[in-house]
Amino acid sequence: MPSARGRSAMLYRRARSGLFLIALFWGWMLLGAADFIAALFGSPVYAALAVLALGALTLVSLLFLPICLAYLVLNRPRVPGQAGGTASRSRDAHRARLAPVVRMAPPRGTARGTARGAAPAAPAAPAAPAKRRDLAS
Structure with missing residues (x-):
């Protein structure tokens, strides 16, 4: 079971995808559905089945539009700098729940051979963008 924060991000992404699909459907309805039915x-x-299916999909999309908007508004992801020091505490709490083997690996932000609170001997080079961890998912 994902955490509340992970579940919130997942619901936000689903709502965003739902809104994209609804917009895609309505764009197709406004621009290309008439040619489809005429064919x-x-x-x-076949024409009657197509009209029935398009009518049902129109009603379903109208039902899901406010639901997706509500999920999008209610599950907004947090801004990383907004909560102050809670991000580091959250990261430490997440790290404490990991398996012992994973916890043994040093965090990426600290240099090897130094204590967590101590300053490294030389400033570490910034990590390449491809190696950074995606914190949103």
Whole structure:
């Protein structure tokens, strides 16, 4: 079970994806659905099924639009610098819940061979962007 913060980020991403799909559907409805239905008029059964399906999808999209907006607003991700020192405490708490083997690895921010609170002998080079951990997921 993900933590409350991880669950919140997951719900935010799902709502954002849902809004994207709804916008994509409505864009297609406004720009290309008429050609799609006109192409099906060779068979009245296919045309009727297409009209029914598009009507049902329109109602479903209208139902999910306010739900996605509510999830998007209620599960906004936090700004990293907003909470002050809680980010480091949260990171330490997360590290404490890891398996013992993973906890043994030194954090990426400290140089090897130095204590956690002590300053390193030489300033460490900044990590390459590809090696940074994605904290959003």
